[in-house]
Amino acid sequence: MASRNGEEKVELGFNDVNETKTKKDWILLSLRVVAFFATAAATFVMALNKQTKSLIVGTIGSTPITATLSAKFNQTPAFVFFVIANGNASLHNLVMIALDILGPQYDYKGLRLALIAILDMLTMALASAGDGAATFMSELGRNGNSHARWNKICDKFESYCNRGGGALIASFIGFILLLIIAVMSIAKLLKPNRINHAPSPSP
Amino acid sequence: MAKTSRICHILLRFLAFSATLSAVIVMVSSHERATFFNVSFEAKYTTSPALKYFVIANSVVTVYGFLVLFLPAESLLWRLVVAMDMVLTMLLISSLSAALAIAQVAKQGNNSAAWLPICGSVPKFCNHITGSLIASFIGVIIYMILLLHSIHSVLDPLLLKKT
Numbered sequence: 001m002a003s004r005n006g007e008e009k010v011e012l013g014f015n016d017v018n019e020t021k022t023k024k025d026w027i028l029l030s031l032r033v034v035a036f037f038a039t040a041a042a043t044f045v046m047a048l049n050k051q052t053k054s055l056i057v058g059t060i061g062s063t064p065i066t067a068t069l070s071a072k073f074n075q076t077p078a079f080v081f082f083v084i085a086n087g088n089a090s091l092h093n094l095v096m097i098a099l100d101i102l103g104p105q106y107d108y109k110g111l112r113l114a115l116i117a118i119l120d121m122l123t124m125a126l127a128s129a130g131d132g133a134a135t136f137m138s139e140l141g142r143n144g145n146s147h148a149r150w151n152k153i154c155d156k157f158e159s160y161c162n163r164g165g166g167a168l169i170a171s172f173i174g175f176i177l178l179l180i181i182a183v184m185s186i187a188k189l190l191k192p193n194r195i196n197h198a199p200s201p202s203p
Numbered sequence: 204m205a206k207t208s209r210i211c212h213i214l215l216r217f218l219a220f221s222a223t224l225s226a227v228i229v230m231v232s233s234h235e236r237a238t239f240f241n242v243s244f245e246a247k248y249t250t251s252p253a254l255k256y257f258v259i260a261n262s263v264v265t266v267y268g269f270l271v272l273f274l275p276a277e278s279l280l281w282r283l284v285v286a287m288d289m290v291l292t293m294l295l296i297s298s299l300s301a302a303l304a305i306a307q308v309a310k311q312g313n314n315s316a317a318w319l320p321i322c323g324s325v326p327k328f329c330n331h332i333t334g335s336l337i338a339s340f341i342g343v344i345i346y347m348i349l350l351l352h353s354i355h356s357v358l359d360p361l362l363l364k365k366t
Contacts, residue, residue, distance in 0.1 A: 075315040078304035125296050132297030133304035136253035147250040150318040
């Protein structure tokens with residue numbers, strides 16, 4: 001009885017190693033690469049977003065007083081959070097790409113797939129929060145709020161607003177791709193061909 | 204053991220449902236009239252698109268939470284619940300973050316954009332918004348816990364069930 005069990009285990013071990021060596025998920029890897037580029041682009045475009053303009057703020061007699069105002073991303077906490085969240089998302093994608101390329105031998109007691117799924121979901125939550133905050137902050141900058149007497153700033157700082165909008169679009173693309181990646185990672189947990197796991201006994 | 208786990212699960216879902224419901228109610232019932240020099244304006248949640256988005260997202264999640272409370276234990280729809288849980292948790296997080304961004308500007312203003320803080324003139328409105336955001340934050344935390352628990356119990360990623 002014991003030798004039969006030992007033989008069974010050795011056979012199944014061979015089968016598992018063969019399966020994991022041949023399968024490599026190219027779709028997931030390419031999605032991660034595109035998501036990494038999208039979130040990295042959003043991070044860099046927003047972080048380097050700056051526009052300086054000299055505006056006339058008043059007149060003394062007949063000479064206008066000009067002040068140099070600059071719009072930067074770190075004046076708005078929502079944009080700072082956006083940059084941090086997208087930076088985290090791109091780092092996460094980079095680490096996952098490296099893990100995927102380095103192969104399936106980096107496994108911790110069989111928790112690899114579960115950890116990847118959970119981390120994907122956490123990064124997706126962070127990216128969604130960053131997107132939401134930056135979207136509504138940009139909307140406030142573009143339209144102002146007449147009830148609170150907040151003037152719009154996009155008519156004066158046009159290229160700042162346009163670059164911010166571009167970063168936002170890239171971040172949304174990255175978020176949608178992260179959503180698809182998270183769904184695919186969770187779907188991988190349903191498949192029975194996982195490494196280092198004992199197979200379910202036959203009914 | 205399974206019975207207490209199920210009771211815990213239903214209790215958590217009920218807590219999350221009540222948290223998002225109270226967030227909606229507190230936000231909708233917040234309005235204050237203030238006179239600014241000689242112009243009177245009314246501060247309501249409809250004046251800001253971020254707060255409207257917050258109310259809509261929390262109402263959607265409240266309705267969903269109410270419907271899931273009545274799902275029987277061994278139904279096949281629990282896999283759909285995992286997917287919907289994930290999508291609606293992301294929606295909730297995004298709406299909370301947007302409302303927080305706008306509320307932060309209302310409370311502290313923005314010097315570079317010449318936006319004055321308005322919480323000084325409408326303190327009751329600001330307190331209402333703060334309470335609503337706290338309730339939604341509790342709802343977000345409970346939904347994250349529920350999401351992890353749903354994935355664990357439906358998909359069994361650690362292969363703990365020996366059936």
